[in-house]
Structures are given as structure tokens and as C-alpha cells.
Amino acid sequence: MTLTLSFRIHPLVTSRSGEIPRRLAIEGPTTAGKIIKDLGLDETEVLAVLKGNYLPMESVIDGEVEIGLYPVLAGG
């Protein structure tokens, strides 16, 4: 099944391999971690958010959803 995912991307989330697409059509189901890697992002630097909640990397995505991508802020 083909999923069309849309992304809300925080300005501090950048990809070393170029611009991050705002929409992506992929074969589903997939996981949050795989999506982040497919976008050329590093899962230690970026976290995924769905409906305001943290989305663990192994979470299964099997629907048309908007995913927020935020920087992980290190340290204290």
C-alpha cells in the first residue's frame, strides 16, 4: 500500500544531503526510524512527533499522517 506522508519540519532540522521533502510517497507500512533515515536525517539528532506526542523510532506508520520533525536538544 502506498502512503503519502507529510512533514512539519523545524527550522533547525537540516539534512546534510540536501533539502528535506515536505511530502513523501512510500510503500507502507514503515517505521518512524526508517522514515527519518530515508529523509537523510540522523535519528540521534532528530525526533519524530505525531499529534504532539513523541514517536519512538520503531513505531509503525501505516496511514496518511503528518509527522513533525524536531531537533533533539542535547545536554543539561
Add this chain to the structure above:
Amino acid sequence: MKGGYAGRLLHVDLTEEKTEARELPTRLQEDYLGGSGLGTRLLYDMTGPETDPLGPENVLIFVTGPFTGTKVPTSGRHQILAKSPLTGIFGEGDAGGRWGAALKGAKWDGIVVTGAASRPLYLLVEGDAVRLVAADDLWGRDTFETESVLVKRHGTTCRVAAIGPAGERKTPLAAIVHDGADARVAGRCGLGAVMGSKKLKALAVIATEDVLPLDERGLRSHLRERLPLFVENAKGLHLLGTAGGVAGAEKLGDLPLKNWSRGGWDRAAAISGQEMAATILTGRFYCASCPIGCGRTVAIEEGPYRGVVGAGPEYETLGMLGASCLVSDLEAVTYAADICNRCGMDTIETGNAVAMAMEWAEKGILSPAELEGLDLRWGNAGAMVELVRRISRGETFLGRLLGQGVAAAARSLGRGLEAAIHCKGLSFPAHDPRCFNSLALGYATSNRGACHLQGGTYMFEKTALLPELGYDRPQDRHGVAGKGRLNFDAQNVMALFDSLKLCKFLLYAGATLTDIRRWLAFVTGREISLEELMRTGERLFNLKRLYNVRCGISRDDDVLPDRIVSLPRRDEGTGENLPPLTTMLEEYYACRGWDARGVPTRERLLSLGLADEAASLRP
């Protein structure tokens, strides 16, 4: 209460068991702001090189800032200061939570504790009603129990700052813990031991009125405009806490590993905030007036570490009790952190101590008799937890030795001094100066010893900006030129944060110095130029340095452990980089206007309004 200041300090003489309200002069408010700045002024005037940190002549100062208790974002903070029993020099700690806001709501800017009681006491403050109460029934209890008893006794609006058994025993790595199981901790510099030396078990504070800015409408309007940005920018901190950065820090070459002796560890994700969220996380909490909410609540219900219910481990704790000991068991680190919180101990100092002991064990520096049955191999979670337990109770040779902190413990043992990773007696927090050159300079010149928060320069080498000072893009973390200037600017800014009382995570959230100047005007009515604000920050930083100069600190002490400047991590993030401390120090001293000994010059002190201090300098 309006205008940022209550205009009075509560002086508590424990020897005489007397309390007294004293006016806080306007000049002190303007020149020293509050929090760290005001506390430093008081500490400088009331103690000195002759002061025994654990004697009745030391003072223990709890002080709010003008923002504390207001709706200014992240202002639910206060500062605690004393001459440090861990380092023997200037000591301070900062804590969030809700205690500071309660103190301001009780119409006090701060509490100055002098003398020492002859019996355990706690201080109860409810507005003007202040009394010292016998604490025999609390002595010996942990910080969570103490808070629970006092809240039950005085009501749910009672906020508690308490020491645990470590502070009671005057252990130099003892902390002061706020808000019970939420564990907002003033951890560094052994301030809990000072409190214990005074037989002061707790300070219970109840607010009696709201804390309002002079211009309520102006502040509300400004926050309506700015808060959504802060919340959005800091979402990572909210969702994963400070622990969310553990795996990224390892990749960057920032996370301490094997007592600062190597780079590269494939187990970091196992102790990360992401792992916490997937396993033991049960909730999140906010300090007063905070839009970020980085606090974690966790629970462990099964297994050898079951029973933990309360604050989850922070990045620093995971770095020191986890990564630096190569322990990748999240529940074990959480359990050890819980011991520290309950007993009132600094997890940074404790973690460094355990890692140092593991290195000693590996190198045969400790004899089998001195190990007392502990298998201190790297990564042994059970041994790490057991050693933390022994330190917390002052049990066994090693528990008592390490309870002195890494510097004193190594000196006392007389062997393995190279494994004590500290500056001026304060052990390193969990950020590696080989990853951020500016941190090397920051650790070497921080007034309380190795500290990442007194300059926070690493934030500006990642994502934080200070556009008003020209830092409009992230700085090169392995660069050299400009690091002296960066530390000069950032230390002055952080002195302002610690004095006005703001959380440094606001910088990640996108707050600017312009925001801060506007908040000061909304809250107090005081309009201050950027130049005057920065001059104030510089004044505060220099006064702390002068305190230390009086205690004998000089350039000879602005140094780092050998392995930090000579042993590369050789990992993906940091590679062969070593911070050139001497070069950076030259630039820094020039920016500061300090002489070759590291002493502020008379001219610079005069320009900062520190004429009396300039006059007292020895030629």
C-alpha cells in the same frame, strides 16, 4: 507583591535561633540584580579565605532573582551560595522547581543563614510568620520522606528544600534537594554539607501572595507573541528531556566514556531519553513558569531496581553514572540516581568518583582489601549501584574515601591522581572539552570549578545564538581564535541568567537579550541598555573571581587534567582534536582585562564599579 523585589532579606542566626528581616537596598538590586549576583555580593562581604566552609562562620544563602515567581518563562529558579567544602573556594548551585517562587510569594528576596544550631532544626516561612522548628523527627530521613512529612504537616502549598543523610554527615559532595520526588537539585559544590554543618534539615516555604510584574499587560502581551516560538523550539527537551541528547552526544564525541579516557561507545542509545520514553517514563513535569517542561517522572516496577518512583535521570546523571562507567543498564543508572536524590548527593560528582574507582581497580591502584569485595570492572551495573549506595551511607573505606569528591579522594589515597578529572576541586560535568574547544577554557576559568553552565559556550557551538553580541550563527566547535571572546561574553550572559533567574534552556528556545531587557522593564520598571546589562554581567563574574583570588586562586589553577589536553578521543565526532588551552587563555585574559596572574586589573574593576575591591587588591 509587585516590581520584582520584596525589598527584604530574611537573616537566620542558627546559633542564637533568631530570625530578623533586613532591608535589601535598591543599590544592591541595581548593581547585583538578585540570585547569583546578589548572593555573591553577600558571600564576598560575609566570608573570606579564613572561613571554614563547615564552620558556623560560613553563610548559606538562598536567593531569588527579580523574575522568580513571575510569569517570565523559566523563572521558577533560585540560587544557593556558600563557601564550598568541596573546593574551598566560591560555591554556588542553581535549582528549578517551585521553591524559589514560593519564597518570593512569601515576600522574601532571600534567606541568609549564619551560625550553627546545637540541635536539628527546620525553618518554616509563611509570609511574615517565620520560625525555627525542632527537626529531631526528620534527622536521618531521606529528602523525599522529609518533603512528604513537611507537606503533610504544613499543607500542599508548602515547598521544601532539604538535605538527606549525606548532608547530615557533611559529605563534601552533598546536595540540596527541592520538591521531594521531583528532585530539583542544587547539586554542585557540596552545599548540602554546609546545610548539614548548621544542623538545618530543611527550609519549608509557603507563598502568601501572587508575584506580579509592574506592567502586567505589557508582559502578557509580549509573552503571547514569544511563547509559541519557545515551546516549538524546545519541543525536543519537552518530549525527551535532557536525556534525549545522550546518543547524539556520543556520536558528536561529547559524552564522557570510561572516565574520560576514550571515545566511541555503541551502547549509548540504551541509556538515552528515547529508551526512557519507551520503557520507564510515566510522566513529564514543569518547573514554575516554564513553557518547556523537561522534567521526567519514571517508575520501575519489576526486577532488581524496582521501587523507583520519581524524577528520571538527567543527561548529566546518565553521562556520569552511565557512560563514564560504561554502564548501559538504564534501570541501574535510574536506581543509582534515585539513591543520590534521596540521600542528597550530586550525581555528577558521584559518577566521576565511581568511574575513577573503576579506573583505579583496572590499573591495580586499589588493593583487593581496599576494594572490599566489589568487582569494579567497567560496565558492572551492580557494582556501580553498590558503590553509590556505600558512598551515600559513608560505609566502608571506599565509600568514605569517594564521598570526599574526586580531588580530595585521590589526594587522600595518594595514588591514581591522574584519574581525578576535575578543575579547582569540582569534577567535570558530562560534556567533553575535546568536543567543544570553548568548554576547555570555560571549565578552566569557571568560578566554581569545572562547570558547563557558568559559560554554556557549547550551546553556541551547537544551535543557540546571541545575535545582539554578534553570535548569529553556530560557532566552530574545533576553532581556536575567538574562544576567549566567546567565553567572556557567554560567562557574562550566564551570570545574568543566574542572577535574574532564568533557565539556560531558554537559549535553545530562542530567547534573546532583547527579550530579557524587556522582561526586566515589564517586571521592575527598570530600562537598561544592552551595554549596561553586559557590564553588570561582567561585574558579577569578576566579583566571583575576586572572591577566589582572595582564596589564593591564580592562573596556576586555570588548568585542566592532563588527559583532556593530551589524549585524543579518536572517535567519529571529535577525532584527534585537543583543546589548545594556553592559547585560548591568553585571548581570554586579554578580553577580561586580567593580568598575567589571572587577577582583575584595578582599571577594569574601576570601570565595573568595583572601586572598593580595586583598592583592596595587593600590588
